[in-house]
Amino acid sequence: MTGRMTRAGKLLGALGLIPGLLLAAAPSSGADDATKKKPSAAYTWKNVRIDGGGFVPGIIFNRAEKNLAYARTDIGGAYRWQESTRSWTPLLDSVGWDDWGHTGVVSLASDTVEPDKVYAAVGTYTNDWDPGNGAVMRSADRGRTWKKAGLPFKLGGNMPGRGMGERLAVDPHDNRVLYLGAPSGHGLWRSTDSGATWSEVTAFPNPGTYRQDPSDTTGYASDNQGIAWVTFDESTGASGARTKPSTKTRIKPRTKTLYVGVADKDNAVYRSTDAGATWTRLAGQPTGLLAHKGVLDAENGYLYLAYSDKGGPYDGGKGQVWRYATRTGEWKNISPATEADTYYGYSGLTVDRQRPGTVMVTGYSSWYPDTQIFRSTDSGGSWTGAWNYGAYPERANRYTMDISSVPWLSWGANPAPPEQSPKLGWMTEALEIDPFDSDRMMYGTGATVYGTRNLRQWDSGGKFTVTPMVKGLEETAVNDLAAPASGAPLLSALGDIGGFRHTDVTKVPPLMYTGPNFTTTTSIDHAEAEPDTVVRVGQLDSGPRIAFSGDNGASWAAGKEPAGVSGGGTVAASVDGSRFVWSPDGAGVHTSGDRGASWTAASGIPQGAVVESDRADPKTFYGFKSGRFYVSRDGGATFAATASTGLPAEGAARFKAVPGEAGGIWLAGGKSGGTYGLWHSTDFGASFTRVQGVEEADTIGFGKAAPGSAHQTLFTSAKIGGVRGIFRSTDAGKSWVRVNDDTRQWGWTGAAITGDPRIFGRVYVATNGRGIVYGDNSRR
The missing domain is CATH 2.130.10.10 (YVTN repeat-like/Quinoprotein amine dehydrogenase)
Structure with missing residues (x-):
């Protein structure tokens, strides 16, 4: 690995912390009494081995x-x-x-x-x-x-x-x-x-x-x-x-x-x-x-x-x-x-x-x-x-x-x-x-x-x-995580060493992503209904900065990139894997229907917007920037801002669409001293409802539903009831339990979180320097 590779990855990891600086806030009194009294769940925590x-x-x-x-x-x-x-x-x-x-x-x-x-x-x-x-x-x-x-x-x-x-x-x-x-x-x-x-x-x-x-x-x-x-x-x-x-x-x-x-x-x-x-x-x-x-x-x-x-x-x-x-x-x-x-x-x-x-x-x-x-x-x-x-x-x-x-x-x-x-x-x-x-x-x-x-x-x-002589020493900065419903249980996007396809989270993976090998992977996504289709974007001294996989991340092929791209940004795959939307650094949002062989500039959405796909409708994509939510219903060719209001206009924000639920979206983010929390939409982002009791939230992810529950399990890195931690909800955000404790906080955990779609209660948490930690319900 070259000097520039290590330097670029480390400095980007450093700069990636800046949103975390802005989001740290003093305790507020927005949580309801029921949330404050909610007990913690008994969890066992380990590292995904790298x-x-x-x-x-x-x-x-x-x-x-x-x-x-x-x-x-x-x-x-x-x-x-x-x-x-x-x-x-x-x-x-x-x-x-x-x-x-x-x-x-x-x-x-x-x-x-x-x-x-x-x-x-x-x-x-x-x-x-x-x-x-x-x-x-x-x-x-x-x-x-x-x-x-x-x-x-x-x-x-x-x-x-x-x-x-x-x-x-x-x-x-x-x-x-x-x-x-x-x-x-x-x-x-x-x-x-x-x-x-x-x-x-x-x-x-x-x-x-x-x-x-x-x-x-x-x-x-x-x-x-x-x-x-x-x-x-x-x-x-x-x-x-x-x-x-x-x-x-x-x-x-x-x-x-x-x-x-x-x-x-x-x-x-x-x-x-x-x-x-x-x-x-x-x-x-x-x-x-x-x-x-x-x-x-x-x-x-x-x-x-x-x-x-x-x-x-x-x-x-x-x-x-x-x-x-x-x-x-x-x-x-x-x-x-x-x-x-x-x-x-x-x-x-x-x-x-x-x-x-x-x-x-x-x-x-x-x-x-x-x-x-x-x-x-x-x-x-x-x-x-x-x-x-x-x-x-x-x-x-x-x-x-x-x-x-x-x-x-x-x-x-x-x-x-x-x-x-x-x-x-x-x-x-x-x-x-x-x-x-x-x-x-x-x-x-x-x-x-x-x-x-x-x-x-x-x-x-x-x-x-x-x-x-490094077993147990896990030091990666984690930018994104994906947990497909089949194939490898976890795909990671990491600083410095790119990321891995984790076929067994208890074992060291054989090799990071190659062909190309990004110095830092900034975003990764899979097609919800076709998990073998995966896309990742990241940093490289010179392009391409996007790669596609047709075998669940086991092998990769580089795509072409639009003019002006300078960094990875965020990327999204449609639910069926037929289309991709990329919001790279240095260029505007683009869409492709041929795995990056060609790109078309999207209209109606600002450069630098965070992009995601609907997890049920293959033609629907979403974007968010500076308090405005954008929707495309034609595969990412055109976007339009929705009428939704009250979303955070400052600070970092991350959102995800609910697997299998057309139009279902959860959005987390904000800034200390300003609008900060967790929001839910069921109408393709036309309107959002703030989740009561969540004072701050920075990530949102989904996991397998609890037995007897009609809702997928929610996970978030948030402040609820005046306490910062990793929280879980099995009733669509009506109530929350903390799943970590004061001895397991891992500093800043604001980059990514996802539940496991196959194992109820399992959650994967991105840290900035302590690798990927995962928790299992001890009483599961």
């Missing part, structure tokens, strides 16, 4: 307890490793709608003094895409439950530079003390009460200077990337405690020496030798590059630093690796390759705690032909690479790859040498050797976590085996 799918910028092993490890993601929360199942357990599913930004984790720290304690610095964007400030979450039970300390500034788990770090660190001798490096010029912060409160370290002299693109008016690429990492020198503190004579209280000695990395190409590394009271710039340090990581081998007295000319995670054209001798002050360039041979930056950095002198580093921004990982067993005196060129373009690899557990990581690619499939990775900014096991190493990529359990084969001349 395994991975997003960027993992940080992996953290606890250095005091074997097999205790964590991973952080940029938009999808944090995870804890479970050795018995070799899988990851999600830890931040309790983050709710109003705090959705706290699913982005900019740093994580595991306490070596009390291993039950773990900390996460959370916040997704430092610009106005995220309206809330960042926070430091703290847990005393390994992430099962959390307390939160709010910060007076934002954090950027999905901002440029997010692979640098770790920005959060716990003093290994006095674990009441933590440090946090802040972005946006906010400096260095410290807590002395185990993360409960925080204050700025005013003595720290440099809040950072580096901005990826100072001219960016959105504030995304122009933000000061700030302070990148904090590293304690554990050799400069003593274990145990001493008594303070004046009070006879026992106090713990803090670690005296710590190093801080700053996003400043001329002043990257600072040190304190008096437990943070005063700070000095390390003399003699290299300049002109950013120090992404600073990892200390305290036994040998070496601070290793990985440098790049850019902040990452996508960019970086040159880099160096340096070693600083903490006892003598000597700096030494120990780069694995000469600067003339380097076209990438370094970032991933780790040392072997069992074998001091062994160090590894990644060329994180080496996209072509592959990422590179280097290893030294003599403190950087000499290096070997995970692969080398033989007779160009052939490669000699020191590893083998087995992706049988996650086969889609092949990307369906068949590249020419020197590229290979599967790739060793890209955006490899997280790299860690298990501190208790020299044979185990994990590293993060833009799509997964890879690892090995026989790493030392590297040194003996054999080949180490790289496999996905």
Whole structure:
């Protein structure tokens, strides 16, 4: 996959959150008493298995307890490793709608003094895409439950530079003390009460200077990337405690020496030798590059630093690796390759705690032909690479790859040498050797976590085996879902990796959609009465941006596209699969009767309208934009606005037509402070009735009717009775029950929802970073 593919998908996922920002609202009193008293349904929740799918910028092993490890993601929360199942357990599913930004984790720290304690610095964007400030979450039970300390500034788990770090660190001798490096010029912060409160370290002299693109008016690429990492020198503190004579209280000695990395190409590394009271710039340090990581081998007295000319995670054209001798002050360039041979930056950095002198580093921004990982067993005196060129373009690899557990990581690619499939990775900014096991190493990529359990084969001349170590870690941004009545139970439209035909939601699918492979799929639909007919649209650097399937999404053929198309937009298939209506970005609404071989511009409907089809009448299509509802009765050739009023004119809105019911429509959406809720029409959108008791709603979907019910089951992500959640109705919206709970909220869930037409009670929920979650009625 190319750099632009990952970048485009991630940024579109970020921008896709903007409607969620606008829709967050304060509680209102619109719900009736019956709704407020409605009990929650007992539900069991799981992930539709994909395994991975997003960027993992940080992996953290606890250095005091074997097999205790964590991973952080940029938009999808944090995870804890479970050795018995070799899988990851999600830890931040309790983050709710109003705090959705706290699913982005900019740093994580595991306490070596009390291993039950773990900390996460959370916040997704430092610009106005995220309206809330960042926070430091703290847990005393390994992430099962959390307390939160709010910060007076934002954090950027999905901002440029997010692979640098770790920005959060716990003093290994006095674990009441933590440090946090802040972005946006906010400096260095410290807590002395185990993360409960925080204050700025005013003595720290440099809040950072580096901005990826100072001219960016959105504030995304122009933000000061700030302070990148904090590293304690554990050799400069003593274990145990001493008594303070004046009070006879026992106090713990803090670690005296710590190093801080700053996003400043001329002043990257600072040190304190008096437990943070005063700070000095390390003399003699290299300049002109950013120090992404600073990892200390305290036994040998070496601070290793990985440098790049850019902040990452996508960019970086040159880099160096340096070693600083903490006892003598000597700096030494120990780069694995000469600067003339380097076209990438370094970032991933780790040392072997069992074998001091062994160090590894990644060329994180080496996209072509592959990422590179280097290893030294003599403190950087000499290096070997995970692969080398033989007779160009052939490669000699020191590893083998087995992706049988996650086969889609092949990307369906068949590249020419020197590229290979599967790739060793890209955006490899997280790299860690298990501190208790020299044979185990994990590293993060833009799509997964890879690892090995026989790493030392590297040194003996054999080949180490790289496999996905990502089971349970689900990090996809979900844009749309479809649940046909036959064929695969679920079809997904995802950011970054396109989407999948899920023939078994408990198993990893073999491959994402290909022919073409969109970087991001924005919309997907199937013909209600002919589920083998499927259409999807999405993002691609150059067209086509629409594809059709005649076998329920198993295979695809690209269609042509009208002039002016710049993005996927939304698409709809008629109930019998004979016609399609497409509302792409950059061009107006169009209709086709030959699976995209030709298109005709529709009249009477504005560009950018959301489109859907009637699920009973093959000639009827619908559109909605800015409070106006549009209907076509001639297969999408002409539309006319209906007389319906009272619909939301601002904010995002999503609607669906009821399967098998001509003219039946449900519409959800709106904006905080304005019109916001759920509406129902039975007359092809000529009029809508607002559903009483629903204060806010953002999605609507249908599932199999309850036994004895004449109505299909409704599902929505909404606020009802003052509570945000996932709700179900079996009586056409007269009453609702909440089917999730406060421990399972998954941040923002406003993109898509659908019930299962074959299984009563089952619902599939789109999240922005936690993949597709599905719930089943426990008492079904």
